[in-house]
Amino acid sequence: MKNGVGVAQNVVLFGGTSEIGQAILHKVVKPGVSRLVLVSRDIDAANRVSQDLVGSHPDLDVHHVRYDASDAASMEHVVAEVADAIGDIDIAIIAQGLLNEGQDYYNTPSHLVDVVNVNLTGAMVLLYSLSSRMRSQGYGKIVLLSSVAGERVRKGNPVYGATKAGIDGFALALDHELEGSGASILVVRPGFVTTKMTTGMKKVPFSTDPEHVAQIVEKAISSDKKIVWAPAPLHWMFLILKNLPIAIWRRLPL
Amino acid sequence: MQRLSGWGRTAWTVADVISTTDVDTIRSTVAHANNRGVIARGLGRSYGAAAQNAGGTVVELTSEHDPMGIDAVLDPTTGVLDVASSVSLDSILRLCVPRGWFVPVTPGTRFVTVGGAIASDVHGKNHHFDGSFGQHVLSMTVMLASGEIVSLSPSENPVWFWATVGGMGLTGIVLRASIQMLQIESSKVRVETERLANFDAVCDAMSGDGDDDKYRYSVCWVDLLATGSAMGRGVLTRGDHATVAESESDDPLHYDPRLRVSAPGWMPNGLLNKWSIKAFNETWYRKAPAKRHIGIESIPAFFHPLDGVNKWNRLYGSQGFIQYQFIVPLDRTDVLRKVIETFSAAGVASFLAVLKRMGPQNLAPLSFPTEGWTLTLDIAAGIKGLAELLASVDAMVLDAGGRHYLAKDSHVSPSAVRRGYPRFEEWMSTRDAMDPDGIWRSDLARRLGLVDLRRNS
Numbered sequence: 208m209k210n211g212v213g214v215a216q217n218v219v220l221f222g223g224t225s226e227i228g229q230a231i232l233h234k235v236v237k238p239g240v241s242r243l244v245l246v247s248r249d250i251d252a253a254n255r256v257s258q259d260l261v262g263s264h265p266d267l268d269v270h271h272v273r274y275d276a277s278d279a280a281s282m283e284h285v286v287a288e289v290a291d292a293i294g295d296i297d298i299a300i301i302a303q304g305l306l307n308e309g310q311d312y313y314n315t316p317s318h319l320v321d322v323v324n325v326n327l328t329g330a331m332v333l334l335y336s337l338s339s340r341m342r343s344q345g346y347g348k349i350v351l352l353s354s355v356a357g358e359r360v361r362k363g364n365p366v367y368g369a370t371k372a373g374i375d376g377f378a379l380a381l382d383h384e385l386e387g388s389g390a391s392i393l394v395v396r397p398g399f400v401t402t403k404m405t406t407g408m409k410k411v412p413f414s415t416d417p418e419h420v421a422q423i424v425e426k427a428i429s430s431d432k433k434i435v436w437a438p439a440p441l442h443w444m445f446l447i448l449k450n451l452p453i454a455i456w457r458r459l460p461l
Numbered sequence: 462m463q464r465l466s467g468w469g470r471t472a473w474t475v476a477d478v479i480s481t482t483d484v485d486t487i488r489s490t491v492a493h494a495n496n497r498g499v500i501a502r503g504l505g506r507s508y509g510a511a512a513q514n515a516g517g518t519v520v521e522l523t524s525e526h527d528p529m530g531i532d533a534v535l536d537p538t539t540g541v542l543d544v545a546s547s548v549s550l551d552s553i554l555r556l557c558v559p560r561g562w563f564v565p566v567t568p569g570t571r572f573v574t575v576g577g578a579i580a581s582d583v584h585g586k587n588h589h590f591d592g593s594f595g596q597h598v599l600s601m602t603v604m605l606a607s608g609e610i611v612s613l614s615p616s617e618n619p620v621w622f623w624a625t626v627g628g629m630g631l632t633g634i635v636l637r638a639s640i641q642m643l644q645i646e647s648s649k650v651r652v653e654t655e656r657l658a659n660f661d662a663v664c665d666a667m668s669g670d671g672d673d674d675k676y677r678y679s680v681c682w683v684d685l686l687a688t689g690s691a692m693g694r695g696v697l698t699r700g701d702h703a704t705v706a707e708s709e710s711d712d713p714l715h716y717d718p719r720l721r722v723s724a725p726g727w728m729p730n731g732l733l734n735k736w737s738i739k740a741f742n743e744t745w746y747r748k749a750p751a752k753r754h755i756g757i758e759s760i761p762a763f764f765h766p767l768d769g770v771n772k773w774n775r776l777y778g779s780q781g782f783i784q785y786q787f788i789v790p791l792d793r794t795d796v797l798r799k800v801i802e803t804f805s806a807a808g809v810a811s812f813l814a815v816l817k818r819m820g821p822q823n824l825a826p827l828s829f830p831t832e833g834w835t836l837t838l839d840i841a842a843g844i845k846g847l848a849e850l851l852a853s854v855d856a857m858v859l860d861a862g863g864r865h866y867l868a869k870d871s872h873v874s875p876s877a878v879r880r881g882y883p884r885f886e887e888w889m890s891t892r893d894a895m896d897p898d899g900i901w902r903s904d905l906a907r908r909l910g911l912v913d914l915r916r917n918s
Contacts, residue, residue: 208510208515208904208907208908209472209908210510210848210871210908211467211469211471211508211509211781211842211870211871211872212471212783212842212847212851212871212872213471213842213848214848214872237848237849238848238849238851238852238874239848239872239874241874241875295515295907342516343495343497343516344497344515345462345474345475345476345497345514346473346474346515346516387464389473389474389515389516
């Protein structure tokens, strides 16, 4: 159950080792949160990255659920397992994602299947499973980590961009369907975030870090916002980028 | 499906709302409820999530627009009122004051139903004198989750009676009650007002060693933003119902309360902030006479000043507000002071801060009042860091042997209820006996574990 000062009792992170996901937990877990579930492929790793968080909240009841983020068909079962452990799911953060930067898909096109399964198909089944549960709960908030990469899919990593474009649009439409049910979805569109996922990549303007993304999510989570950008000015930048004629868009050094 | 919140307008959830006072409809609604259960709701004046039920059913029992009229019968000689639980104190006062009878206990608003008043075991400015609402209930009929209707009173099944008083609606739906009213000569109140320069003066004036026990009604407004030597200064108002002579009226029992204005729906967040409240407090304190002053006031002005503004809860904007009410033992005024200092240091302003000395506890395990000091504060819900701040204040209260008022609770932890209410487990086993399948559920019950959630799911 959520309380009157915007704190949810039961919080779940899908992609339990995600740096952005963990940063969000650091903001969201405060007095009033009783149960936390970390859903991850590697429980030991999830345990390691959440040590600080768990240490500073000794009363927190922490559960682990193992899953394969690319096994879309298993998601229904995973959500049921989470609910069995803690009851109502008050906040679910979906932070599972594969970037696969630099992958030569021309050589091994089949390598994109995993990316699509994790970023799109798996996340879609997860969103439906969580939505249906939260609808019958009469409340609940899903935080979906999307990306500006889906705003206008660019060359270099079109697979990643296409999955983000897909999941972003899907989540917004699903949120529309949830209107009036008490459940809702917050779509988070970060720009370039410096994490292990992006080590070695060259930084771009308006890059940000997980803490900043987490700050923005914390503020938006108890509001009625549907979309947030991190950092915020990306909203206006992409309004322009999205509408540039192809001839100009292709000349940009992006 | 309908979105619901408490009076504080926080923690909205969606439920299936059935508005009815018909016993058969209530029974079949309960019988057909889904696994998220049922809770009764009256006029929605409890501040938090006591009368909402996410994903489940809410039975709304109010008779404000009942075409059959107000279901209440007063025996004018004994002052015993037989009344449906859906009737509000407002309707009761309109019926009874002109005949010389007053409600035995009224909270700060008259827009609460009898059912809600029993379920929260509400108290008023006369707690040190008359106790809480449940102590004036002679008997009541309650529908259990099974659909069976039982009659409860302090002598007939007292365990179930006292579990229902203050039981937050989690033992059954109160259908009717018989209430002993208080005889009055006039509809006026004789009020003594005095300004007290600091917190020590406030505590001294209200302590039981002084003359406070002579007054039926006693409450003190406290300025939480005053600092230094003026910290905790206040305006103390005490009084009793005026005699015919004191009322100086040709029509001493005339009663005509009116709603003056409505707060608009577009109030911005943050309008009630540290600065605006500081300015208000200064005016309010200065407005009170420096020397003890005796005046005659009307019932609405003395008991229900906030009811003059319809929907005043909108003043806090879309983020809503919480009301923080706790009690600590009589000898722990140090904790009151520490709490006030903590809020003040964090820059948290409270538009309404009220201190009252409570009398002895009654027989209900979950009834809030117990001998001690209770402090009540309004706080805007959107303040940054509020969860952490409240957690630290909760710990001070509990460490001092105090507790929190469930009808106003917005945030305390499940363990806070168990620590604060020593008879909690006893209440829980009575509750389980009255509702073995765990049908009665509210968002408050879910958050605080007032119902075993493994039942019926």
